[in-house]
Amino acid sequence: MDLSALQKNLIAVQEGNTSSFTFVYEDTHRILYQAIYFLVTSKEETEDILQETYLKALEHDWKNDTHSNPMNFLLTIAKNIAFNHLKKRKRHERIEEEHQIPSSYHENQEGLLHLLPQFLKKEELLIVYLHVVEEWSHQEIASLLHRPLGTITWKYQWALKKIKKRIGDAYA
């Protein structure tokens, strides 16, 4: 059984060699950070979710896991935490709205990175990020999200349609 370098480092961290975490972090943090940021559009929240992702991943039994793809595993955890976080945030935003408190969540910045999250759904954002920025195939994304390939293709096309509709004019 050949374990990936990433998995070996995860096991090493679990066995007490905490300095191996540096390698885990170097190999994975960029994609995780960017994917989370695209969803929550807040650096502070991204950092918290990223930390939670790693801590949660280290609870997994990596030594006996011969099936999981560690990178996919980390992305799945990050996605789940970020999605849950967004739901909680919605509730808080509702309270802020009711009490006319200025929203404390969205960082007021420009660019597609901040514009797309305003109208794409969370899963669409993830699909767009992985396909456009990371250049993952739809099949790879389908495997990550445990969805049929057709669903991913459909969602991606739907996202493109929305992008065209909402930002088309800005680029005309």
Add this chain to the structure above:
Amino acid sequence: MHMPKNWKQELKDEFNQLDVVDISPRIQEKIETNTEIKEETHRSKPFLKWGIGFASLCLIIGGGLLLTQKGGSSPIHQPTINNKQAFAFSTFSSFSLLQKGNNLKMRKSLEEGEANQIAKEVKEILPFLESTLLIEKGITVVETEKKEGYAYAEEITITQVEHQEVYTLYYNKTEKVEVDEDEKETKTFYMGEMMYQTATYAFTFEGEIEEEGNEIEKEHTFILYEDKNNYIETKREIENGEEEYGYSIYQNGEEVMSVEIEIEEKKNKIETTLEYESKTLDLQYCFSNETDENGNSYYLLLGKKKTNHSIRITTNEIGNYVFAFYDSTNQTFLYSLEY
């Protein structure tokens, strides 16, 4: 209006320019301080025992009861809960009992002592499981006397074989509908309190229905609070005909248990997958009600992924449950335990 040719490149560039802060030292510090994992027994509280069942119920009937209620003018609501929902409810609710005194760990092989413990715990949930199946026919909801501060009041009665449970809900609600060409989004939010016997608990119910073309996504979240740090969060998502349920139990502000369930209909048969995870337990079963070649009914807990055993549950002539454990990989018989 046309699609900009370079929007993809622009997005890539923006990500490349995104300042990624190195937070590895702070995570490493956390890892070092977290090396000792607490062994928690997660003794179940009475709140959790019935609370998770109630949360499930509200979540399930939420779609039919709360979300379809237009202005609360209809005095009686008789939600229709199909078998699939009732099954999910019962399985879920019952599973909460598994956490009681659980100290199982992820393991390579199932030892007899562990099998004994699992059998005892599963036995506890079985009568509950069977009785909650009756909920399909046994729910009545009527409007009741309002309470100050709340626009709606409803009394829910759950009739089981030998007894009834009565809950009263007091709540306010808001609803928002957004229509954007072929996309419609309906958001509903309820906040209130629930009375069970002499105790009162706060709850929130959030429903979101998104309709795009032929696709409908539904998402309901119900939270029942014992207090602000101790609560049960229940989620139900329906998308593309697939149903997913998720339960999280929080104690002292920390998530101590999570259960996920997926329900699929295969060849007119309901297949329910349970995934139960806590710091001390990681089990996954596929739960089903089966019939053997002689027409006798039995329950099957089919171990999935790392759960290396399956359990077939029957009743013997004196009414005791017989738990037959099998190795999942080669179907070798392991133990038979009677309770």
